[in-house]
Amino acid sequence: MRLIYLKTMAVAVLMSATTSYTAFAAEDLSAYRSGDKTSGYVYAEPETRAMQADDFENPGILWVDEGETLWSEVDGEAGKSCQSCHADPSESMVQAGISYPKFSKTLGKMQNLEQKINQCREENMKAKPFKYESSQMLGMTAYVRNQSHGLKVNVKIDGEAAPFFEKGKEFYYKRRGQLDLACKHCHEDNSGVMIRANRLSEGHSNGFPTYRLKWQKMGSLHRRFRGCNKNVRATPYGYGTEEYVNLELYLNWRGNGLQVETPAVRN
Ligand code: HEC
Numbered sequence: 001m002r003l004i005y006l007k008t009m010a011v012a013v014l015m016s017a018t019t020s021y022t023a024f025a026a027e028d029l030s031a032y033r034s035g036d037k038t039s040g041y042v043y044a045e046p047e048t049r050a051m052q053a054d055d056f057e058n059p060g061i062l063w064v065d066e067g068e069t070l071w072s073e074v075d076g077e078a079g080k081s082c083q084s085c086h087a088d089p090s091e092s093m094v095q096a097g098i099s100y101p102k103f104s105k106t107l108g109k110m111q112n113l114e115q116k117i118n119q120c121r122e123e124n125m126k127a128k129p130f131k132y133e134s135s136q137m138l139g140m141t142a143y144v145r146n147q148s149h150g151l152k153v154n155v156k157i158d159g160e161a162a163p164f165f166e167k168g169k170e171f172y173y174k175r176r177g178q179l180d181l182a183c184k185h186c187h188e189d190n191s192g193v194m195i196r197a198n199r200l201s202e203g204h205s206n207g208f209p210t211y212r213l214k215w216q217k218m219g220s221l222h223r224r225f226r227g228c229n230k231n232v233r234a235t236p237y238g239y240g241t242e243e244y245v246n247l248e249l250y251l252n253w254r255g256n257g258l259q260v261e262t263p264a265v266r267n
């Protein structure tokens, strides 16, 4: 039953591709656009936007606060905290939030922010890595990315990153799952169209980690990838897998020029 429903839904999405989307009139949303790119913020309901915009109402700030606490907490055999080496994150971390994933020579592949943070924990602090979707990892990535709040995403895809970018792009355009849909079918061809309770956005990554009302908590970009894969009945990849990190590189590049909104709020 459910599968049939989803198939009908998929067809409905494709059928209504010509529906054009007009933004809500009252609010000045220019900060949430860059050229022809529009942040998911603009596609969100006004109440959800209001929640994001107000630091006292934005539930994602709780994770940012957790990250702030962890920042100066000594952990691991080296007896250090992030602060011991990086001091003031509003200076030392400001580039990190806009520029990952980056190519790592040691790994011979791309590394995202979560993985960079864990590299520092393991090598520089001699501490245990944070688990991918743990509140500590979500808190720390949210805190680090929040240092770049309002700055434009600017990931590099040339040089050693180029072949990984191509793989991420391939992932984005590949049809998958029982519904046989690619990311592009929903987020490129149908942004603005309603799909069940959600208005399809362009699927940008500039607000991650993001507080989702549906999750009732913060979630990473890879959690979102897994959800979107499952929606088309495809087998999701694991958190932090090479496939998802390459996809993240491609997606962040698509969002180059949009402002970092972490922590964003979405439904
Ligand atoms: C013993 C010193 C030390 C500690 C402790 C340390 N780091 Fe680092 N970190 C470095 C050095 C050195 C670099 C730059 C070289 C590199 O990229 O590995 C770096 C780089 C980074 C970067 C990449 C910055 C960029 O612009 O690319 C991030 C993000 C980062 N650290 C986060 C953290 C976090 C979060 C913690 C605490 C959990 C932490 N680090 C603890 C030494 C440290």
Ligand code: HEC
Binding pocket: 039, 040, 041, 171, 172, 181, 182, 183, 184, 185, 186, 187, 195, 198, 199, 200, 201, 202, 203, 204, 205, 207, 210, 224, 225, 228, 229, 231, 232, 247, 251, 264, 266
């Ligand atoms: C069947 C349609 C569908 C497909 C296919 C799909 N998504 Fe989504 N996606 C959604 C819906 C619905 C949402 C929630 C509303 C929105 O932001 O578009 C969403 C949200 C997102 C978001 C969050 C945007 C924000 O502003 O918070 C990202 C990122 C995303 N998708 C990426 C992807 C990627 C990458 C793929 C391909 C692996 C993909 N999606 C495939 C339906 C889809």
